[in-house]
Every structure is written in C-alpha cells, then in structure tokens.
Amino acid sequence: MDIQKLVDTLHPLERTVLPFIKAHASVDDLMKASKLKEVEVMRALQWLQNKGVVTLDVHESDIVRLDVNGQRYLKQGLPERRFLAALADKPLPLPRLISKADLSKEEANICIGLLRQKGAIILSKEKDLVVSLTPQGAKLRDAALPEEDFLKTEFPRQVDALPEPEKRLLQQMRSRKQLVVVEKIKSRSVRLTPLGQTLVERGVGDGKVIDALTPDMLRSGDWKQKRFRRYDLTAHVPRINGGRRHFVEEGISYIRRIWMDMGFTEMTGTLVQPAFWNLDVLFVPQDHPARDMQDTFFVEGKATIPADVAKRVKAAHEKGVGGGSGWGGEWTDDIAKQLVLRTHNTVLSARTIAALKDAPLPAKFFAVGRVFRNEALDWKHLFEFHQFEGIVVDPDANLRHLMFYLKEFYSKMGYSEVRLAPSFFPYTEPSFEVSVFHPVRKEWVELGGAGILRPEVVVPLLGKDVPVLAWGQGLERVITDYYKMNLPDMYSNDIEQLRTIKAWLR
Amino acid sequence: MSTITLSRAALERLVGKRLTDEVLEDVLVRLGISPEGFDDDKVTVETLANRPDYLSETGIARSIACMLGVRKGLRSYEARKPQFKVVVQKSVGKVRPKTACAVVTGITFTDEKIKEVVQMQEKLHQTYCRNRRKAAIGVYPLEKIAWPVSYEARVPSEIRFTPLESSREMTATQILSTHPAGQDYGNLLQGLDKFPIFIDANNNVLSMPPIINSEMTGRVTPGTTDVFIECSGFDQGVLDKLLNIIVCSLADEGGTIHSVDVEYGASKRITPDLKNASVPFSIDDVNRRLGLSLKETEVKQALAKVGIGYSARKAIVPPYRVDILHAVDIAEEIMLAVGMDNIQPLPSPVSLVAVADRCQEFKSRVASLLVGLGLLEISTYHLDSLENQTSRTNLKKPVIQLINKTNKEYSVLRASMVPSLLNVLRANKHRDYPQKIFCVGTVFGKDPKADTGISETSSLGIAISHMRADYTDARQHVEYLLRLLGIGFTLSEAEDAWAIEGRVAVLSVGKRPIATLGEVHPQVMQNWGLDMPTVVVELDLDALFDAVNER
Structure with missing residues (x-):
C-alpha cells in the first residue's frame, strides 16, 4: 500500500497514539503517555489493527491486591505483631492481652493458632489462661514478619511474577479473612507490525492533514494548502433509526x-x-x-x-x-x-x-x-x-x-x-x-x-x-x-x- | 361447522359405488363439504352449519349419489299409519312443551351401526340442537316399551330410574348432581319445579330429556331391529325437522318408518311429517343472481343433481332439508350443481368515483407529520386491564367494562391512551433510547346520546422517553403539529394525576380543551416499572379535525 495514502487515512486519535508505540506497549502505558481516555486509545488501536499497522494482544492473568483487612493491617500492623508487642517480656492473662493489643476475639484466636504453630508462645492454665513468650517468640517479636514485608509492597502485583517464597506466602495469606484478593484481569498490549515500524520511522504528522472541514477554513481558503484525511469508506457506522408508520x-x-x-x-x-x-x-x-x-x-x-x-x-x-x-x-x-x-x-x-x-x-x-x-x-x-x-x-x-x-x-x-x-x-x-x-x-x-x-x-x-x-x-x-x-x-x-x-x- | 368421521365402507355401500380418493374429494368439495383427510377405512370431513342432514354417512351418501348421478333426483320418504301413541300431559307445558316422535323398524343394529347413529345424535345435539338447549333426541329399543307412552313432568324427587352408564336407581336430583350427563346438562333444567320424562304404560321411565335415557328401556344394543325415536323441545318446527333428519337417515339404512300419534289434550298430531316442501322460484331470478342463462330443462337437471325435484317453477324439497328458507336458497343449490369451475368472473361495468373518509385521511396526515418528527408508530389494543386504566396510571376516568372477562388483562375498554403508551415503553426498556412513539386509536367513555350509550373518540397518544425528556419536548411536538395544521391554541395549567403537578398543561383550541401534555409522575413511572424520564401527550383527534374544518 502506498505509505502516503496510509498516512492520509489516519484519524487524529491514531496519529496521537501511534508515536508512543515503540515496538511493544500496554494499553495502560499508552493511556498515560498519550493522555487519552481508554475508549479513545482502544478505538485508535482497533483502527490501526484494521489497517495492518499494529497487532493487539489480549492476555488474561491473575493479580493480587490488598483486601479491606489487608489495607487496615498495613496501617495498624498485623494482629500477630500487636499480639507479640502487647506480651512484652512478661506473661499476661489472655483477656488482658486481648484488650491491650486491641484485637477482636477472632483475630486473637488466629494469633494463638499461628504463634503456637511457630513455637512462639506457651499457654498455661491458671485462674485465666495465661500466655507467655518463648525465646523463639522473643526473636520473632524483634524481627520483621514476612507477611508484613509482603503487605508493604506495591499492589496490584502479577501473581505469575512473584518469587517462589512469596507465592507460598500468598497461599497462606489467602486463607486469612479478607487479607488479600486474587483476581483475573485482562490486559491488552499492542505490537507494531513491520508496516507499523515503517510508518513510525517515517513519522505520521506533518500538520497538513485536514480532519474536518470548518467554516473558518472555507472562508480563509486554508484547505488549499492541505490534504484531507482519507476515510475508511467501508468501516462500520452506527445505525440510525427513523420515524415511521406501523407496518x-x-x-x-x-x-x-x-x-x-x-x-x-x-x-x-x-x-x-x-x-x-x-x-x-x-x-x-x-x-x-x-x-x-x-x-x-x-x-x-x-x-x-x-x-x-x-x-x-x-x-x-x-x-x-x-x-x-x-x-x-x-x-x-x-x-x-x-x-x-x-x-x-x-x-x-x-x-x-x-x-x-x-x-x-x-x-x-x-x-x-x-x-x-x-x-x-x-x-x-x-x-x-x-x-x-x-x-x-x-x-x-x-x-x-x-x-x-x-x-x-x-x-x-x-x-x-x-x-x-x-x-x-x-x-x-x-x-x-x-x-x-x-x-x-x-x-x-x-x-x-x-x-x-x-x-x-x-x-x-x-x-x-x-x-x-x-x-x-x-x-x-x-x-x-x-x-x-x-x-x-x-x-x-x-x-x-x-x-x-x-x-x-x- | 362440524367435523365428523365417517366409515368409508358404509359411505360407499350407501352411495352404491366404489369411490376413489380423487372422485371423493372432488364431489365433497362440490357439495360444500371440506374433506379433512381419508384413508381406506375412514373419511373425515367438515360440514357446514346449515346442513345438519350431513352429520351422518347416510346424509352425505345421499348427496354424493345424486351429484355423481348414481341415483337421480328427489328421494321420497313415507311413513306407515300410526300404531303407537304418545300422550303429552299438561304438566310439560311450562317445562319442555313439545315433542315429535316416530318408530323405525327393520334395521339390523350392529356395533358399527350403533356407533354411526350415536355420532349423528351427538353431532345433532351439539349443532342443530344448540348443545341440547333447543332440542334433544332419544332413541329406544321398541321391544322394551309398553304403549302408550306418556310425556309428562314430575317433581325431581319423585322421578326414579337407572340412567345409562350406571348400575343403580337414582332420583332425578341425584342424576343431576352425580351422573356425568347430569353434571354436563343439568343447567338446562335449572330453576324448574318439575322435570320432563317419557314414561311407558308399565310405569317404566324411558328417559329424562334433555339429560339421559334409562338403562333398562333406553339402550339400543346389537341385535335391536326396531326403535322408538322422540325429539323434545320448544319449537314444533325445529323438532319436526330434527325428527325427519333422523328417520330419513334410518330409512336410507333400510328401515321402515311408522308414524306416531302425539296427543296434546284434545288435539292430535301425527309425526313425522315427511311431505316434501314446494318452493316457488323464478328461473330469471336464479340466472340474475348467478350471472348465468340456464334454461328450464337445465335447471331441472341441476336440481336433480342436488336431490331436489322440479315441477312447474317450483322446487320440490325433501323433508330432511332445514336450509331452504327462501327462493334464493334454490339459486345456491343450482350453483352447486353447475359447479364453481363452470362459473367465470365477469368484469363489472359499474364505474363510480370513490370517496375516502375525510377523518381517516386526516388521521393519516397527522401520522405523516409525526413520522417527520422521527416518531415511531405503535399499534395497541383497545382492550386493557382495569388496573392499567385506573390505579396503575392514577387515572380517574370512568371505565367501561366487558361483561365476559375471559382475560383480566383485556377486560375493559380503554378510557385513556396513556396506559397503552406506558405499556409499550415498559416492554421496551432494553431497547435503545431515545424512544419516541405515537399511537392513533379509539378511547371510550359514556355518552347517553349514542345508540350504544358509549362515546368513541379518536385519540392520538405521544410518548417521548430519554435521559432529559421534559415538558419542552412534549410542547415542541404538539406545537409543530398544530403549526403545520394552522391551528392556534392556548395553554393552561392542568390537573391530571398521571403527571407531575405544575408540569402538565391542557391545550385548548378556542374554548375546547383538546389535549393534555406533561411529564409522567414518578409514582406512576414506578407503578409501571419505568426508570427513564417520560413525557406524554394525549390529544383528541376528532376535536382537532373539527377545529381544522372550522378554520
């Protein structure tokens, strides 16, 4: 196809988007770079694809983001962190511990289960249940928990891209109530075809293409120095409905x-x-x-x-x-x-x-x-x-x-x-x-x-x-x-x- | 119309000829009987309501034989002198006053023949007898009857007999409440103090018309050869004809007809009356009606083909025909004989100038103008539900109701177009907006001056529905219409509860209000399940037409 003719068919949206597609780009990137709305970028890409200039790819992937509790714990600290901190150095009866750490009953139960599993606490029966810290527990109290590190990372994150230990950690965290959410999303990216490469290298804007004829142009005669954008004459147009008698x-x-x-x-x-x-x-x-x-x-x-x-x-x-x-x-x-x-x-x-x-x-x-x-x-x-x-x-x-x-x-x-x-x-x-x-x-x-x-x-x-x-x-x-x-x-x-x-x- | 299934063997035996499918179909169509389907054993046909004599093999065979020329012309029937007597008591006078009776002997009843006679009886009951309302037929084996028979009415609790399809004796009251026939037809005796019965000299009940026969004396079985037949009802003419149809049919099966003396107090009738009717007619009139030019001999031949005799400008019509009411009916008989294939269209020389109804034309013009505004015409029913026409739309107009409300959704005549419009919008919530529709139709109200007491007004309804639909939309559309019709108008605040107060106007031409336009009230929208702002115009097209004419 005559490359000049191709350039003349480009819509202003296509002209805006095209220079930002180097070889490969995601739609999100293009939106940021072009400052266009998603529908505009998508329309431009669709048209460009129809012209054989780009190829659109759609990927489906899992992403993880923080759920309501995840966001809350990011600010307040994880329940087990608060539990360990409240325990300080001396054993405490459970009711006092719970109120000091400001935990719900449910959170307290989770903490007990979790920390006992890690050998961090011992429970002894006196008047109340009394909780005391083991040496292992003291170590934990002073170190950062892996869950805390995870919460602090930037979300959303691609699940596939997580390192192996974090993937395992995610598995555990998903079992906790409303901590994290894993969702399927569609992400779209775009690649230049060889024709597209040529086009980008050649450049698309010389400022001499008229998109829409205006009364001003007609009055001034400006249009004489310019070319009209060529339409895709076969492209779909939206249907219109007319008034009519009942059949x-x-x-x-x-x-x-x-x-x-x-x-x-x-x-x-x-x-x-x-x-x-x-x-x-x-x-x-x-x-x-x-x-x-x-x-x-x-x-x-x-x-x-x-x-x-x-x-x-x-x-x-x-x-x-x-x-x-x-x-x-x-x-x-x-x-x-x-x-x-x-x-x-x-x-x-x-x-x-x-x-x-x-x-x-x-x-x-x-x-x-x-x-x-x-x-x-x-x-x-x-x-x-x-x-x-x-x-x-x-x-x-x-x-x-x-x-x-x-x-x-x-x-x-x-x-x-x-x-x-x-x-x-x-x-x-x-x-x-x-x-x-x-x-x-x-x-x-x-x-x-x-x-x-x-x-x-x-x-x-x-x-x-x-x-x-x-x-x-x-x-x-x-x-x-x-x-x-x-x-x-x-x-x-x-x-x-x-x-x-x-x-x-x- | 009645659908009946006939035995093909019986039909061919009675015609006296084997009939191929082609011949059979052709001759049935010529007779005005629609063939619905045949096989080797059965022929199913649909017969017309004016020919109850076609509700049996015999009646149809008789006509086929004539039409095919197997037998020619009028077939005469005679009855022997009466040896039997039926006494009609005064007590039936107010209950079921009339009867016509006959005896037919010498028929060999087989299962097959019984079935044929029962089908004829049932089909006659359904059609000519109007579901037994007008008349009812009873057939009894003669050997079981002790003469004379009495036709009388008795108090229901004093009537006792074993009805057909039952094993025990019941009173009339029990039959009405428990026997299937009593349940089906009991309403025909509703409100009567006494019920009619036929009862013989041995005090055995034969039947209680129009409900059921007695099991003992009223069941024809294989081997029966002689039967007593009675028709009871209200109109002697109807009963005589009905009886003729049955006895002629049985005579065609080889039976011998015997008359019965029917005594009404001092006066005596001998039934059946099998005299042919003599119907004078003009051959010129027949030719004029049919557009033919038949000569007398051709007319005579034609009538012979349909089993009717001819003598000196008179048609001689057999006693089983109930459909010859006037000389004009003879024309149709001749037409059948000539055959529709032999009658060709003839251009009419009449040239006249047509006149369209001006109001219809006006309505078309209004519709065209609205189409120009991009409005889509809908076509709605004039019947609606009471709820739509009142509470759901918050309307207060008086609504005229149907007497027979088969379906609640369509049980009143609409008083307003507004519900019809909202109903269409509701059905189209999933379609693209804006939606702009209009409808032309009739709305109904009271009018003591009309011969029906009901006013019928041509109404135009417009509805416009989209995100920002408002009073301006409604106003613009009406103004456009009236501007192009050259009609000036005034607007004033209206009170119409389907619309938002302060956003609904009445439009008047001179002093006559002709339209209401406004925004549909959110409560009404909610009642209809609508969630897109909507404006409505309801305009009296008859009044607008008057205004255009007065201009």
Whole structure:
C-alpha cells in the first residue's frame, strides 16, 4: 500500500497514539503517555489493527491486591505483631492481652493458632489462661514478619511474577479473612507490525492533514494548502433509526388504496355496536353460537335500536320476506339490544345499506377496521384484529361480478389465482370461502368469506330486494405472510422490530 | 361447522359405488363439504352449519349419489299409519312443551351401526340442537316399551330410574348432581319445579330429556331391529325437522318408518311429517343472481343433481332439508350443481368515483407529520386491564367494562391512551433510547346520546422517553403539529394525576380543551416499572379535525 495514502487515512486519535508505540506497549502505558481516555486509545488501536499497522494482544492473568483487612493491617500492623508487642517480656492473662493489643476475639484466636504453630508462645492454665513468650517468640517479636514485608509492597502485583517464597506466602495469606484478593484481569498490549515500524520511522504528522472541514477554513481558503484525511469508506457506522408508520398501517393504506382505485367509497363506524346491527339485521338467528359468551365480547350497557327497522327485522326472522319462511320462533328486542364489540365489519355494511334509502344505485363501499372475537391470544388467534369489508349494491350485480372484484383485489395483493368454495353464512346466499393460491407455498390458503346478501337482510334495510355483493377478510393473515412473521409478533410493539422491519413494497 | 368421521365402507355401500380418493374429494368439495383427510377405512370431513342432514354417512351418501348421478333426483320418504301413541300431559307445558316422535323398524343394529347413529345424535345435539338447549333426541329399543307412552313432568324427587352408564336407581336430583350427563346438562333444567320424562304404560321411565335415557328401556344394543325415536323441545318446527333428519337417515339404512300419534289434550298430531316442501322460484331470478342463462330443462337437471325435484317453477324439497328458507336458497343449490369451475368472473361495468373518509385521511396526515418528527408508530389494543386504566396510571376516568372477562388483562375498554403508551415503553426498556412513539386509536367513555350509550373518540397518544425528556419536548411536538395544521391554541395549567403537578398543561383550541401534555409522575413511572424520564401527550383527534374544518 502506498505509505502516503496510509498516512492520509489516519484519524487524529491514531496519529496521537501511534508515536508512543515503540515496538511493544500496554494499553495502560499508552493511556498515560498519550493522555487519552481508554475508549479513545482502544478505538485508535482497533483502527490501526484494521489497517495492518499494529497487532493487539489480549492476555488474561491473575493479580493480587490488598483486601479491606489487608489495607487496615498495613496501617495498624498485623494482629500477630500487636499480639507479640502487647506480651512484652512478661506473661499476661489472655483477656488482658486481648484488650491491650486491641484485637477482636477472632483475630486473637488466629494469633494463638499461628504463634503456637511457630513455637512462639506457651499457654498455661491458671485462674485465666495465661500466655507467655518463648525465646523463639522473643526473636520473632524483634524481627520483621514476612507477611508484613509482603503487605508493604506495591499492589496490584502479577501473581505469575512473584518469587517462589512469596507465592507460598500468598497461599497462606489467602486463607486469612479478607487479607488479600486474587483476581483475573485482562490486559491488552499492542505490537507494531513491520508496516507499523515503517510508518513510525517515517513519522505520521506533518500538520497538513485536514480532519474536518470548518467554516473558518472555507472562508480563509486554508484547505488549499492541505490534504484531507482519507476515510475508511467501508468501516462500520452506527445505525440510525427513523420515524415511521406501523407496518400494519402501511398494509392498511395499501388496501384502502386498492378499493378506492376500484371506485369504492369508505365506510367507518364505532367499535361497540348493538347486537342488532352486528347480528340481527344480518339475519343471524338469536340462538346462533356467535351470541355465545365464548365467541363474542359483550359490553355493559343497553343499546337503543330504531323501532321501524327492528319491526321489519323481527318479521324477517320470524316469518321471512318475499315468500320465505324465516327462522321461525320468536325474535326479541332484549337480545338485539345487547352491546357487543363488533365481530365483523359487515356491521358497517348493514348500517350503510340502511342509510342508503333513496340514494342512487349502484353504489360501492368498503371499510378497513378493527374487529373483536373472544379468543385467547395464541399462535393462531388474536382477540382484536383487522378486517376489510366490501359491498356492491347494484340491481344488476351477480355472482360473476363478485368473482371479478375479488380476483382484481387479490391480484393486487400478489395472488393471481382466487377460488370460491361453497360455504355458509346466515346473511349471504350463495356463500363462499375465498381462497388464494399461495405462490410460494404452492397451496390454496383460505382468506375470507363472500357472498350475496340474503333478501332477509336487504329488504328490511333497503325496503326492496337488490343484490348486494359482500365480502370480508382478516388482514393479519396477508400481512404476516408478507412480512414472514408469526401472528403474536404483530402487535408486540417491540421497538426494535418496528425500527427494522422492511417497508411495505407492494 | 362440524367435523365428523365417517366409515368409508358404509359411505360407499350407501352411495352404491366404489369411490376413489380423487372422485371423493372432488364431489365433497362440490357439495360444500371440506374433506379433512381419508384413508381406506375412514373419511373425515367438515360440514357446514346449515346442513345438519350431513352429520351422518347416510346424509352425505345421499348427496354424493345424486351429484355423481348414481341415483337421480328427489328421494321420497313415507311413513306407515300410526300404531303407537304418545300422550303429552299438561304438566310439560311450562317445562319442555313439545315433542315429535316416530318408530323405525327393520334395521339390523350392529356395533358399527350403533356407533354411526350415536355420532349423528351427538353431532345433532351439539349443532342443530344448540348443545341440547333447543332440542334433544332419544332413541329406544321398541321391544322394551309398553304403549302408550306418556310425556309428562314430575317433581325431581319423585322421578326414579337407572340412567345409562350406571348400575343403580337414582332420583332425578341425584342424576343431576352425580351422573356425568347430569353434571354436563343439568343447567338446562335449572330453576324448574318439575322435570320432563317419557314414561311407558308399565310405569317404566324411558328417559329424562334433555339429560339421559334409562338403562333398562333406553339402550339400543346389537341385535335391536326396531326403535322408538322422540325429539323434545320448544319449537314444533325445529323438532319436526330434527325428527325427519333422523328417520330419513334410518330409512336410507333400510328401515321402515311408522308414524306416531302425539296427543296434546284434545288435539292430535301425527309425526313425522315427511311431505316434501314446494318452493316457488323464478328461473330469471336464479340466472340474475348467478350471472348465468340456464334454461328450464337445465335447471331441472341441476336440481336433480342436488336431490331436489322440479315441477312447474317450483322446487320440490325433501323433508330432511332445514336450509331452504327462501327462493334464493334454490339459486345456491343450482350453483352447486353447475359447479364453481363452470362459473367465470365477469368484469363489472359499474364505474363510480370513490370517496375516502375525510377523518381517516386526516388521521393519516397527522401520522405523516409525526413520522417527520422521527416518531415511531405503535399499534395497541383497545382492550386493557382495569388496573392499567385506573390505579396503575392514577387515572380517574370512568371505565367501561366487558361483561365476559375471559382475560383480566383485556377486560375493559380503554378510557385513556396513556396506559397503552406506558405499556409499550415498559416492554421496551432494553431497547435503545431515545424512544419516541405515537399511537392513533379509539378511547371510550359514556355518552347517553349514542345508540350504544358509549362515546368513541379518536385519540392520538405521544410518548417521548430519554435521559432529559421534559415538558419542552412534549410542547415542541404538539406545537409543530398544530403549526403545520394552522391551528392556534392556548395553554393552561392542568390537573391530571398521571403527571407531575405544575408540569402538565391542557391545550385548548378556542374554548375546547383538546389535549393534555406533561411529564409522567414518578409514582406512576414506578407503578409501571419505568426508570427513564417520560413525557406524554394525549390529544383528541376528532376535536382537532373539527377545529381544522372550522378554520
């Protein structure tokens, strides 16, 4: 590599550190010499290593330092020193000795054990235990103890570097309470590579490298005499996070646009609905399982329902419309006035049709919004999710148009094949499950329901029987499929997920 | 929907043809029955709720045979003149007032056949009978019964018999408390002074509907050939249909149907009623609905494929069908016969100009502006826990509760966005700060003027959390938003217990307060286990939308 080019890439931190690395240096030394912080030195060394200028080595080693008692004894003297000193020349009863030497009971016991082992004291039983000094003990009292010498050395010390006698001494001292601590530490050192040698010999600073362009330089034109530091253009840069819409909202925006492109007007409505609009006007019998507590969320309170529509709905349930039979049995207001969290957006279609009255037909509507089912959260179920819904109110509409709308929609969602399989819903006739052929999984995937609303639904709402094409589908399945995620992850609101998930690119 | 497992051998015997997997799968799909899996012995399918007649081998075989052309058209069923009588006593009037009964003779019951009939009975109980709430079925060996049978209600302590799967006689009260069926279905008799029973001329109890049969007179065993069948409940129409499904099924197995006189005091009914229904329909209407142009002969052929007769613009519908409520249902039958593969999409000529909901559009615009400030949108549930919406966040707003609280964590409608925001921050304590999030959703309150009595307001929540988050942050974000929307506002000191006093403001447009912004109170932070200073804005988007429109 061109050495000049290399020099031009050096960051100010690298320039500061490099001259202090002779052949070999520890990070600690470099910090002292360069007066830089540890992170700065480390960053510089990391960059230099990336450029092949130095090699970083990490060693693990044991060091010893004084613990709390060690530090205390360094000032006060070791307990055994105080013990010997207090004994002076004449024997003393143990209690007096302990108080004179200012020892704890524990320390006294250690001293007795230790000094007896060394043959320095004798214990005799009189009224109290009496301690007297042996000649050996007198010698000890006047000489320095090896432990004392050790405590006085400069810490921390590398355990590996201790002379053999001190190593043995350390072993003994480690068994005493909080005297010394031995710890593992990582120490880092750095070596110059041959390239580094060349670089150091050549010198790195000629003061003519611009690190950052400043307004002053631009005004003065100083930069003309200088060179710009060259960057490592491939080096890692920290990630930034931006603001963005939730990925489900991105999907919803796309789906709204598809329906609007096809000329559908948007419907909205409340999340809490009278059972009347959510179920009864849709010809769902009053003993249908959708009314069970385990299927639908019921909300405290009681709805008011429009008497005229209710009368017609009652007749449709009990006696049918247009020569039909209805469900039979009795239809009651009370059940219709229960409040539910809407279980499908077909409730919005029902309200829209009821509001159409004498509006010109045909008319087309869609909605995208939340719906609720009384489910436990698990891998396959959410209790709150999104559905889109569409209706076409058109005297000339038929099943083949329904197939057309669904095919158009799903092809824009990335599924080119759509299949309708006969199914059953109380409010449509015929009724279908809508499946698409999954281009990757190579299988049919069931996505939603569709059909043509029954006269028992349309007549009470609109006053006449007009074909109403209708469909509805959960969004979560297409969205999880697009993002290849699991259902429970959709609304976990993990900020990391929201910051990094790919954009909706359909 | 119901999943049932059928014997493939029985199915093929009843169809009268061997069926390859391919043929079987294809014909089931055409009939609207989802094949869930087959092997050589078993066929598992999912049937639709409107076809309780598909809950047995016989019902499905009947349709397969028609669709494949093995047998064509309407199959008629007849019942012999009644030789048996069931007397319905006044005492059942308030308890379980109706019944429909029949006798079927000449069937050889084997273990296999008993299993098939029991499965049909159980599946009918679960679905069409709404877990026996609406109706219940009893099947008894005819030979054990002394005629006439009485249907009556008695005080529970005076009802004594040995129930199925038991070795000793019990009173009705004991059956409800100790017998498994009594424990499962006893709630259906709750609160009644008297319980209904079928009892024969020898004073032997046949059963106590809708709970259990008697072991002595109510157990069909291999070798039984003749059976008495009763359906009891509340709606004569439902019971008649239910009985038809069962007797037609047994007739397909080779049985002979006999009527039963059912006496209600002075009036007498003869059940079952196996007359076909005649449903007038217009071929034009069918063609209009399906987008087809079938001629009368084609319609007739199509109906024959689904077991329905045709005569002079009328569909002749067999007695086991419960799903033909209206002429429109005939259209679907014809569609099944034609086959979905033979119906192609047709572009609609309708061209209309779409109109987006303006408030939805407005919300999207607000969201885009906030995204420009580097805020991340979250998506939260409208259901929350009562604790989050009250004590944990120190909120005092009235909270609307669910009646069925399956999960305490999601048992109320949120009254405030603040807990939703704090909940997300709590789940993200390990993620990089600063964290700046926003959420658009509905908050709920009381509103006597709404048809639900509940107000629903679009709310915008913003939370900003980092080392030095303070009121200024909140203020800057709201000011930016309102500046770009061209809305002037005033600020005044607010009292909101989730925030630090003196560091929370209410923002008003004109006289209408539309937002609260402030620093989250340390006690609330502690309640939520949060340790990074946080500011929150809660803004009424509907009010802001009004302000934009009034400007």
